[in-house]
Amino acid sequence: MNRPVITVNGLNLWYGQTQALKNISLDIPEKSITALIGPSGCGKSTFLKTLNRMNDLVPGVRITGSVCYEGQDIFETNVNQLRKEVGMVFQKPNPFPMSIYNNIAYGPRTHGITNRQELDEIVEKALRGAAIWDEVKDRLKKNALGLSGGPQQRLCIARALAVQPKVLLMDEPTSALDPIATSRIEDLVMELKSQYTIVIVTHNMQQAVRISDQTAFFLLGDLVEYAETEKLFSQPGDKRTEEYITGRFG
Amino acid sequence: MKSKTNLFETIVHGIFLVLGLITVGCVLLITIYLIISGIPAIREIGLLDFLFGDTWASTAAQPQYGILPFILTSIYGTAGAILLGVPVGFLTAMYLAKMAPKRAKSVMEQAVSLLAGIPSVVYGLVGMMVLVPGIRSLFHIPDGAGLLAAIVVLAVMILPSIIKMSITALEAVPKEYEDASLALGATPEETYFRVSAPAAKSGIAAAVVLGVGRAIGEAMAVMMVAGNAANMPDSLFQSVRFLTTAVASEMSYSSGLQRQALFSIALVLFLFIMLINAALNFFLKGEKKP
Structure with missing residues (x-):
């Protein structure tokens, strides 16, 4: 395993009275793909959203334990800076209702880049990085909502890349897409791993097997098992993991 | 049985239609009334003099109607x-x-x-x-x-x-x-x-x-x-x-x-x-x- 970028220790999270995460500890290694799997409501998305503090926005949320990004407690650092470094791609493609160019330039502009030429370069680089440049280079001024689902999701990935994050969190990024668009995203994610640390929540166990280096299995708020993907799927160490991956529940 | 329901529905439908027409009728009535009563003065004064005349002196001995x-x-x-x-x-x-x-x-x-x-x-x-x-x-x-x-x-x-x-x-x-x-x-x-x-x-x-x-x-x-x-x-x-x-x-x-x-x-x-x-x-x- 590579050196850890994110270290989680004894993380508990409550939504009001309900405990959604129970004493989670795990390390996320740099420049690799970590898959989070488990049945609906197991806490995997909640865990993902804790890593860039998007859970802060939920009313009544309470968190204990520590999450460190590059050795720093994320609850002590500036949240906007954290989210710049730890980008996110959502389940449903959510481009802004503005032009393709402005979608990508939004993040860099937010962080103070106004020079047109510099922005042009960032936009091109981000779109190339997300393997969508060739499709959209002639219609950068067109509304992003005119794209279909797959390209929209790659645009959202490009938008996340444009602020030069170190980590990309992906919350079931292919669950709203057809198989062909899904496989293009998967290819892209595997390419991105050479430069970014990727944490991906997925419902689709085959997807976890295909793309991830290590897999964490969540159940009812517990982290049941965390191991190299190959090992977790071939010789699961916990009976519950085995039951889940062989399809006996979930 | 069926035709009874149909008759009832037709009547209800008719009532709603009439009620809806009342609103439309009011709008139409006002529009037509305004046009009919608004046109003569514009004719007499002249459209340009009326719209672009800069003096309104309706009660003067020589009345002017510029609005x-x-x-x-x-x-x-x-x-x-x-x-x-x-x-x-x-x-x-x-x-x-x-x-x-x-x-x-x-x-x-x-x-x-x-x-x-x-x-x-x-x-x-x-x-x-x-x-x-x-x-x-x-x-x-x-x-x-x-x-x-x-x-x-x-x-x-x-x-x-x-x-x-x-x-x-x-x-x-x-x-x-x-x-x-x-x-x-x-x-x-x-x-x-x-x-x-x-x-x-x-x-x-x-x-x-x-x-x-x-x-x-x-x-x-x-x-x-x-x-x-x-x-x-x-x-x-x-x-x-x-x-x-x-x-x-x-x-x-x-x-x-x-x-x-x-x-x-x-x-x-x-x-x-x-x-x-x-x-x-x-x-x-x-x-x-x-």
């Missing part, structure tokens, strides 16, 4: 009200839709609703008693009643519609957009102004147009604070007369061509309102499309 002062006053007055009211209304809506704590929001929203329910004569009264003397002493002028007072009163009067429609538009912005912006490291405020507001722009534009409609059609409050002399609106403190107040202030004692000319003014006002409605429909349609 340019009223048209310009209505336009300036409305534009001024929009200039003042829209920023205040939009920012209030932004605060209430996105930032306000729950309690503050519910209290302020009720206040906004109340503001909408205050009769216009009360606005006029308060304007007369507070605003007009205030303007007089603030700017050291002999009389505070005039264009500025009317603009301020109108600006306050259009606030509720602007605020309420803008809130609706801002709250309809999908949360996904805002999440995406926050996840890029933007602050909540940046997110609201750079993502939420642009995403709600057609609804906000509709709110502005609605405000224009309210402002241009308001008569009572304006009559009480605008001074009501048929002057060209060449200064903010000028005593002026709006299209609405031109009709209202002379109707009771008018006769002959003068009365017909008042109908023509009403017709002009009606055309303005139609235009504004068309604009409103345009923006509301734009909102439905992605």
Whole structure:
């Protein structure tokens, strides 16, 4: 395993009275793909959203334990800076209702880049990085909502890349897409791993097997098992993991 | 059995149709009545002299019927009200839709609703008693009643519609957009102004147009604070007369061509309102499309 970028220790999270995460500890290694799997409501998305503090926005949320990004407690650092470094791609493609160019330039502009030429370069680089440049280079001024689902999701990935994050969190990024668009995203994610640390929540166990280096299995708020993907799927160490991956529940 | 149900449904259907036609009939009646009674004076005076004549002297020995002062006053007055009211209304809506704590929001929203329910004569009264003397002493002028007072009163009067429609538009912005912006490291405020507001722009534009409609059609409050002399609106403190107040202030004692000319003014006002409605429909349609 590579050196850890994110270290989680004894993380508990409550939504009001309900405990959604129970004493989670795990390390996320740099420049690799970590898959989070488990049945609906197991806490995997909640865990993902804790890593860039998007859970802060939920009313009544309470968190204990520590999450460190590059050795720093994320609850002590500036949240906007954290989210710049730890980008996110959502389940449903959510481009802004503005032009393709402005979608990508939004993040860099937010962080103070106004020079047109510099922005042009960032936009091109981000779109190339997300393997969508060739499709959209002639219609950068067109509304992003005119794209279909797959390209929209790659645009959202490009938008996340444009602020030069170190980590990309992906919350079931292919669950709203057809198989062909899904496989293009998967290819892209595997390419991105050479430069970014990727944490991906997925419902689709085959997807976890295909793309991830290590897999964490969540159940009812517990982290049941965390191991190299190959090992977790071939010789699961916990009976519950085995039951889940062989399809006996979930 | 079946035909009985059908008969019943036909009757119910008929009743609803008749009720619906009453509304349409009223609109048609008013339109036709305005056109019929508005045209003769325009014919007699001449369209250009009527619309662009800069003197209104309906009771002079040599009467003149130029309504340019009223048209310009209505336009300036409305534009001024929009200039003042829209920023205040939009920012209030932004605060209430996105930032306000729950309690503050519910209290302020009720206040906004109340503001909408205050009769216009009360606005006029308060304007007369507070605003007009205030303007007089603030700017050291002999009389505070005039264009500025009317603009301020109108600006306050259009606030509720602007605020309420803008809130609706801002709250309809999908949360996904805002999440995406926050996840890029933007602050909540940046997110609201750079993502939420642009995403709600057609609804906000509709709110502005609605405000224009309210402002241009308001008569009572304006009559009480605008001074009501048929002057060209060449200064903010000028005593002026709006299209609405031109009709209202002379109707009771008018006769002959003068009365017909008042109908023509009403017709002009009606055309303005139609235009504004068309604009409103345009923006509301734009909102439905992605």
